[in-house]
Amino acid sequence: MRGKAYRGLQDGQLVQLVVEKDAGALEVLYDRYGKVAYSLARRIVTDEVLAQDVVQEVFLSLWRDARRFDAGRGTLATYLLSMTHHRAVDVVRREENLRRRRTSDEVLEFHPDPAPGVEAEAEAAERRAEVRAALAQLPPAQREALTLAYFGGYTQREVATLVGVPLGTVKTRMAAGMRKLKEALREAGREEQPWTRQ
Amino acid sequence: MDTPMNHSEYEQLAAGYVLGALEPDDEHVFQRHLGGCSECEANVRDLEEVVGTLAYAAPPVDPPETLWASIQREIRPERRRVQPLPVRPRRWASPLVARLAAAAAIVAVATLSVWNLNLRDENAGYRDRVTALEQATRLLNEPDTAKVALEGSAAEARATVLAAEAQDRGVLVVENLPPLQRGKVYELWGIPDRGTGRAQKALVFTVPLRRQGVQTLEFQVPIQPDTVFAITEEPGPQGSEQPTTQPILSGEAQTV
Numbered sequence: 001m002r003g004k005a006y007r008g009l010q011d012g013q014l015v016q017l018v019v020e021k022d023a024g025a026l027e028v029l030y031d032r033y034g035k036v037a038y039s040l041a042r043r044i045v046t047d048e049v050l051a052q053d054v055v056q057e058v059f060l061s062l063w064r065d066a067r068r069f070d071a072g073r074g075t076l077a078t079y080l081l082s083m084t085h086h087r088a089v090d091v092v093r094r095e096e097n098l099r100r101r102r103t104s105d106e107v108l109e110f111h112p113d114p115a116p117g118v119e120a121e122a123e124a125a126e127r128r129a130e131v132r133a134a135l136a137q138l139p140p141a142q143r144e145a146l147t148l149a150y151f152g153g154y155t156q157r158e159v160a161t162l163v164g165v166p167l168g169t170v171k172t173r174m175a176a177g178m179r180k181l182k183e184a185l186r187e188a189g190r191e192e193q194p195w196t197r198q
Numbered sequence: 199m200d201t202p203m204n205h206s207e208y209e210q211l212a213a214g215y216v217l218g219a220l221e222p223d224d225e226h227v228f229q230r231h232l233g234g235c236s237e238c239e240a241n242v243r244d245l246e247e248v249v250g251t252l253a254y255a256a257p258p259v260d261p262p263e264t265l266w267a268s269i270q271r272e273i274r275p276e277r278r279r280v281q282p283l284p285v286r287p288r289r290w291a292s293p294l295v296a297r298l299a300a301a302a303a304i305v306a307v308a309t310l311s312v313w314n315l316n317l318r319d320e321n322a323g324y325r326d327r328v329t330a331l332e333q334a335t336r337l338l339n340e341p342d343t344a345k346v347a348l349e350g351s352a353a354e355a356r357a358t359v360l361a362a363e364a365q366d367r368g369v370l371v372v373e374n375l376p377p378l379q380r381g382k383v384y385e386l387w388g389i390p391d392r393g394t395g396r397a398q399k400a401l402v403f404t405v406p407l408r409r410q411g412v413q414t415l416e417f418q419v420p421i422q423p424d425t426v427f428a429i430t431e432e433p434g435p436q437g438s439e440q441p442t443t444q445p446i447l448s449g450e451a452q453t454v
Contacts, residue, residue: 038261040253067402078250089218127254149219178213
């Protein structure tokens with residue numbers, strides 16, 4: 001663990017230090033969110049080097065313009081991980097060969113954690129369990145549409161083609177699925193969890 | 199084009215929007231609506247949180263140690279190690295020349311030390327500026343980049359926006375902006391619908407006290423063909439969520 005002096009600081013305080021170009025603060029934020037950002041990027045782009053590029057770009061973007069983060073709009077985790085998702089999807093769309101390498105079934109597949117129970121980041125593990133439980137509760141068709149878009153980077157029209165349903169049906173499924181996820185994650189009581197810290 | 203006719207259809211587009219899964223025409227329609235609908239804006243904020251949280255569903259993979267190292271290299275560029283050239287002993291023409299050479303060397307070392315300290319501080323800044331310049335060059339080379347000249351009350355100032363609509367990003371090139379009052383910042387806005395829509399925050403920046411040269415700054419903001427770009431003076435350091443003063447410079451993206 002790096003940056004002992006910063007460990008007790010909340011995300012919002014660390015961002016303020018990053019605005020002042022304090023590299024130690026960025027390092028602590030990387031310790032907090034670098035792994036989950038990298039895991040997401042790896043899952044989407046399925047390439048180690050490209051995933052590293054995505055995460056590097058996200059943290060450099062925070063470094064160069066930390067003022068863009070608006071605490072009134074959401075948590076820092078949301079800001080960083082949404083940005084990671086957007087960038088990774090951009091990459092996967094640009095690198096068409098990445099998509100050709102895998103089928104939609106592979107996108108939908110969920111592997112178990114490589115070493116469940118021994119993960120150091122208990123918070124992240126707990127969060128993962130909640131998110132996966134929320135996904136598992138969705139009707140399969142909604143989960144499929146969301147997973148293809150989120151982890152596969154497919155557009156709604158592409159999802160419609162892959163699944164073989166009209167575009168309107170995909171729109172409805174995604175909207176309903178996201179609404180249910182929002183409710184399920186709220187119920188999981190994330191406001192008491194440390195990852196929402198500001 | 200499937201133009202939504204009622205609000206429930208916009209609500210439906212919100213999910214695809216935050217997932218980045220909308221088709222370009224739907225995205226355009228939704229973005230236009232989003233600028234003026236507080237309900238959809240709140241919904242998008244909530245759904246963005248879901249997008250962020252879904253990341254935790256990805257199977258955990260430890261990033262390689264080299265990843266942080268490479269980020270660190272970018273933010274604190276290491277000083278380049280210069281290989282010393284082999285020095286051949288030489289005979290001075292006279293003791294006076296030797297003394298003058300020694301004195302010159304001492305002055306040079308002292309000057310270089312000060313210079314080196316300054317360089318260390320400025321390296322990070324230069325790196326950012328080079329990145330912005332590269333982005334500007336890239337945008338100039340792209341066929342769909344709009345060039346927007348900003349004009350207004352700051353008569354001596356020159357400001358140009360290079361806007362890439364397809365990427366929702368651009369570069370602001372500014373020169374000779376008036377000095378800011380203490381605690382104030384400049385803020386660049388993208389205002390859709392010819393300046394009648396809800397202003398979107400694009401960039402908060404200041405003017406360096408000493409350097410009155412050209413500044414090149416990157417930004418990201420939703421861009422449409424009729425977006426107006428405007429610069430206002432706002433309270434620092436964070437700027438404002440909406441403009442609180444009249445723009446000192448503004449200009450509209452022209453469809454080419």
